[in-house]
Amino acid sequence: MTEDRTLSLTAGSGLGEDVVFPSPGQIMRRRMARHVGFIFGAAVLILILIMALLAPALAPGDPYEQDLTRRLIPPVWQDKGTWEHPLGTDNLGRDYLSRLIYGSRVSLLIGVSVMLIAGLIGTCLGLLAGYFGGKVDMAVSFLITVRLALPAVLVALAVVTLIGGSMTVVIVVLGCLIWDRFAVVLRASAQQIRSMDYVNAAKSAGCSTRRILIAEIMPNLLNNLIVVATLEVARAILLEAALSFLGMGVQPPTPSWGLMISEGKEFMLFEPYLITLPGAALFLMVLAINLLGDGIRDVTAPEARS
Amino acid sequence: MLAYTLKRLGLALLVALTVSVVSFMLIRMSGDPAIALAGENASAQEIEFVRRHYGLDRPLAVQYLDWAGRAIKGDFGESSYFKQPVRAIIGHRIGVTMTLGICALGFAVILSIPMGILAAIRPNTWLDRLALTVSVMGQAMPSFWFGLIMIIALGVWLRWLPISGSDSWRHFVMPTIALGYYATPAFMRLTRAGMLEVLASDYIRTARAKGLRWGKVLFKHALRNAVIPVVSLAAVQFGFMLGGSVIIESVFALHGIGFLAWESIARNDLPVVQAIVLMLSLIYVVLTLVSDLLNAILDPRLRVK
Numbered sequence: 001m002t003e004d005r006t007l008s009l010t011a012g013s014g015l016g017e018d019v020v021f022p023s024p025g026q027i028m029r030r031r032m033a034r035h036v037g038f039i040f041g042a043a044v045l046i047l048i049l050i051m052a053l054l055a056p057a058l059a060p061g062d063p064y065e066q067d068l069t070r071r072l073i074p075p076v077w078q079d080k081g082t083w084e085h086p087l088g089t090d091n092l093g094r095d096y097l098s099r100l101i102y103g104s105r106v107s108l109l110i111g112v113s114v115m116l117i118a119g120l121i122g123t124c125l126g127l128l129a130g131y132f133g134g135k136v137d138m139a140v141s142f143l144i145t146v147r148l149a150l151p152a153v154l155v156a157l158a159v160v161t162l163i164g165g166s167m168t169v170v171i172v173v174l175g176c177l178i179w180d181r182f183a184v185v186l187r188a189s190a191q192q193i194r195s196m197d198y199v200n201a202a203k204s205a206g207c208s209t210r211r212i213l214i215a216e217i218m219p220n221l222l223n224n225l226i227v228v229a230t231l232e233v234a235r236a237i238l239l240e241a242a243l244s245f246l247g248m249g250v251q252p253p254t255p256s257w258g259l260m261i262s263e264g265k266e267f268m269l270f271e272p273y274l275i276t277l278p279g280a281a282l283f284l285m286v287l288a289i290n291l292l293g294d295g296i297r298d299v300t301a302p303e304a305r306s
Numbered sequence: 307m308l309a310y311t312l313k314r315l316g317l318a319l320l321v322a323l324t325v326s327v328v329s330f331m332l333i334r335m336s337g338d339p340a341i342a343l344a345g346e347n348a349s350a351q352e353i354e355f356v357r358r359h360y361g362l363d364r365p366l367a368v369q370y371l372d373w374a375g376r377a378i379k380g381d382f383g384e385s386s387y388f389k390q391p392v393r394a395i396i397g398h399r400i401g402v403t404m405t406l407g408i409c410a411l412g413f414a415v416i417l418s419i420p421m422g423i424l425a426a427i428r429p430n431t432w433l434d435r436l437a438l439t440v441s442v443m444g445q446a447m448p449s450f451w452f453g454l455i456m457i458i459a460l461g462v463w464l465r466w467l468p469i470s471g472s473d474s475w476r477h478f479v480m481p482t483i484a485l486g487y488y489a490t491p492a493f494m495r496l497t498r499a500g501m502l503e504v505l506a507s508d509y510i511r512t513a514r515a516k517g518l519r520w521g522k523v524l525f526k527h528a529l530r531n532a533v534i535p536v537v538s539l540a541a542v543q544f545g546f547m548l549g550g551s552v553i554i555e556s557v558f559a560l561h562g563i564g565f566l567a568w569e570s571i572a573r574n575d576l577p578v579v580q581a582i583v584l585m586l587s588l589i590y591v592v593l594t595l596v597s598d599l600l601n602a603i604l605d606p607r608l609r610v611k
Contacts, residue, residue, distance in 0.1 A: 002334060037442075086309045145317070148542070149594075151549030151586045154567055155332065158579050161571050162335045209523060238448055242553050245450050272458055279451035287446035294442070 011081040031299045038295025044288035046085050052104040060086065063102040063255045075273050085279060090260070091267060096274075099255040100281055107237045107254045107285060110171055114236035115229055117175025120273035122182020123225065128188025129183070131213060140183065149182050156239065157248045165251045170243060174236055181235075183230050189221050196220075230293030234286045241282055255283045310602055310609045318595040324590055326377065329584040330370050335578040338362075343386050343576060382581035387573050392581045396563055402472050403555070403562030406481055407547045411540060413486035414493055418538070421490075421530045422497025423529070426505060437498070441491035449550065453484040453557040470559035477560065485554045496539055500532035534604055541597035545590030 022030070032038055051058060070093040074081045081088060089099040119258040159173050168264035193199060195218070211269050241258030243249030250256040252263070264274025333339050340357040341348070348356070357363050360383075361372065376383070382392035418441075425437040460480060461469035468477050502512065505528055513523045551564030559565065563582050570578040602609045 013316065092540075142317075142324075145321050146328070147593075149321055149325050149545075149590045150495045150544075151330060151552075151583065151590075153549055153552050154564075154583055154586065157552065158332055158571050158583065159335050162333065233411075234446070241317070241448050242450055246553065246556060248571065258448075261448075261454070265454065268454060268458060269462055275451070275454055275458075279448060279455070282448050282451065283446055286448075287442065288447055290442060 009298070027083050028299060030294070035298055037291040038299060040292075041065075041288045041291030041295055044284060045292055048104055048285055048288065051101055052108050055094070059095070059098035059101045060084075061098045063094060063098040064253055065074055066092045066094055072267065072271055074271065075277075078273075088271075088273060090263065090274060093107070096277065099260060100257075102279060103255040103257045103260065103278065103281065104285070106167070106250065106254060107240065107282070110167065110231040110240045111237040111289075112176075112248075113171045114174040114178065114240070115174065115233045118177075118179040118232060118236070119182050119225070119229055121176070122179035123186055125179070126183040126186030127190050127213060127217070127221070130187040131194050131217060133191070133194075137187070140187065144180055144183050147177070151243060152177050156243060157246060160243060161248045165248055167250055170240055170249050171285050172238055174243075176240070178232065178235060182225075182228055183233060185224055186221060189224050190217060193217050193220050223296075227293050227297045227300075230289060230296060232295070234289040237282070237286055237289070307602065307609055311599060314595060314602075318591050324589050325587040325591065326374055326584055327370065329580050329587065330373055330397065332583060334366075339576055342446075343574065345574070377581075377584065382584075383577040384419065385570075385575050385578050387570070387575040387578075392577050395566070395578065396581060396585065399561055399563045399566050400561075402560055403548060403551050403564055406478060406485065406551055406555070406562060407544055408485035409478055409482040410489070410547050411544050413482050413538065414489040414543070417486070418490040418493035419466065419497050419533070422494040422507070423501055425494070425498045425523075426501030426532075427524070430501065434498075438496060441494045444487050444491045447487070449484050449488045450553050450557050452487065452582055453480065453554060456480045456484060457558075472560045472562070481506055481554050481558045481560055482556070485550055486549055489547065492539060492543065493536065496535055500535055501528060504528045504532045534601065537598045537604075538594075538601055541593040542590075544592055545586070548586050548589060 025181055067089075070085070070089055073089045075087050075088040075095075075096075076083055076086050078088075085095050085097070087095075087100065090096055090099065125140045125143065129137040134222040156173050156177055160169055163169050163173075199212060199216050202212050207216075240249055240256070241261070244256045244258030245262045247262060250259055252259060261275045261282075264271070264278070268275045330491050334545055338353075340353050340362050341372065342359070344353045344356040361369060362388065364372075373383075375564035380393055382396075384390065385395055388395055421437045425434040457469045457480065460466045467479050468474075469480075489518075499543050510523060510528055513527050514520075518527075551560075551562055552567055553564070554560070555562045556568045563585075567579060567582045569575075570582070598608075
């Protein structure tokens with residue numbers, strides 16, 4: 001590892017005045033620069049973020065504008081493709097590239113919002129259970145077990161359909177369903193930290209429980225929290241895509257990638273690009289987020305790698 | 307062991323009870339289930355009739371006790387679409403879903419455990435990296451999309467496999483791969499981590515030092531201990547797979563309870579939806595109970611906790 005090499009170097013040069021030990025920040029940056037997955041994930045995700053932010057400027061057309069005289073034009077690399085629609089058009093004559101670009105907004109918005117709701121619920125529950133233990137822990141563990149027993153996709157489908165599908169409903173329902181991993185991870189970490197010396201010190205110094213939780217425990221959970229949060233964004237994006245694919249998530253004409261795959265399914269035998277393109281976009285985005293999450297874990301806590 | 311068993315059984319019952327309340331309340335999320343059951347264009351009279359017919363005019367607690375009491379005996383009421391007992395409809399379809407679940411679990415285990423072992427024997431080599439890549443890809447692949455791609459490639463272009471239906475074993479090949487592949491990363495990572503930990507332990511060094519063959523050490527001494535956590539994961543994953551069958555069965559038009567659930571949600575057949583949610587949850591509760599007890603038998607240290 002990087003630190004080992006630095007240490008052996010300094011030992012070899014006899015600890016002269018010119019020796020500079022790397023700061024924790026430098027070590028972290030070096031680890032990041034060497035982590036292929038982290039670099040790849042971060043780079044792809046930054047590109048996707050730019051695409052989502054600059055969607056109106058980047059998209060060649062309007063993602064909602066239908067033109068029934070220009071239906072199912074294939075992408076440029078096929079025979080009949082034109083540069084006017086680089087990735088072709090869908091069955092309603094909408095420009096596919098524009099829909100794909102705007103689709104990144106839908107996925108990111110839903111992924112991040114669901115993560116925030118789930119994170120809030122899961123973090124509170126996990127933190128309290130891990131710190132207090134005893135009856136609180138029993139209650140929270142029970143809630144986690146119940147949540148895991150319920151089939152998430154099925155419950156989400158049923159609730160979204162009964163209430164009526166819209167982006168807000170999808171976000172709230174998924175947020176209330178997938179807090180389990182936050183709770184499990186934070187509970188375990190809080191259990192470890194609560195018996196640390198600095199927590200005992202804070203207790204004996206007379207700090208309030210709230211202060212201990214916020215100022216002593218939370219900062220030390222932050223790395224774990226960031227890792228779970230990243231991975232949960234990916235999970236939420238996949239779930240939203242699945243719901244929309246089944247026709248019980250985000251409703252047309254919103255350019256959701258899952259919905260686009262569902263709309264293209266009918267024509268997939270003759271025009272496979274209708275499903276390969278949004279699927280590939282989805283795969284790439286989720287892959288990038290997962291690699292970034294794994295990368296953050298490896299970089300911040302290499303010993304936790306399994 | 308008896309104390310642990312009783313405690314664990316009590317917890318399972320409590321979870322089952324809570325889950326049944328959730329499944330019962332689920333169809334009341336929209337407000338008035340009578341309107342949902344009668345259909346959007348129903349007149350006030352029709353809605354009133356449905357409300358009486360299904361006993362929806364009684365207090366909630368009475369309705370729940372009535373429903374739960376019948377559910378214990380296997381009576382989930384009547385489907386509002388088929389006009390048949392829910393039990394018969396589900397009984398007819400559950401075999402397909404169970405077959406799919408077992409095949410997918412088998413596929414995941416057969417693919418991932420050897421990969422996990424190889425990755426652990428040769429950590430940080432190309433083998434390890436290959437296994438990691440496969441698992442990272444698996445986690446990022448939308449299962450329904452993977453299914454559709456297989457339909458295009460194996461079903462339409464190569465014409466190897468039928469693309470929909472559930473008549474022969476060949477209909478199950480693609481759904482098995484699509485559903486099972488998603489679970490491989492979890493199995494692989496757990497096997498790899500378990501093997502790495504066990505292989506570094508003293509008793510493995512002893513076994514090697516006294517001259518036992520490497521293969522014997524690996525499979526008889528190391529693997530046995532490394533797979534204990536895999537048993538619990540298998541139980542959990544099987545439950546998740548039954549839940550995930552909603553997506554895969556819809557892609558391949560397999561006539562299991564996942565597909566049935568999807569159709570029933572679309573046509574507001576609430577008694578069926580309720581029964582399937584409850585059943586899948588209970589299967590999960592039973593599976594985790596069995597795996598916990600099994601683990602306690604395999605590893606006595608767990609009983610104390």
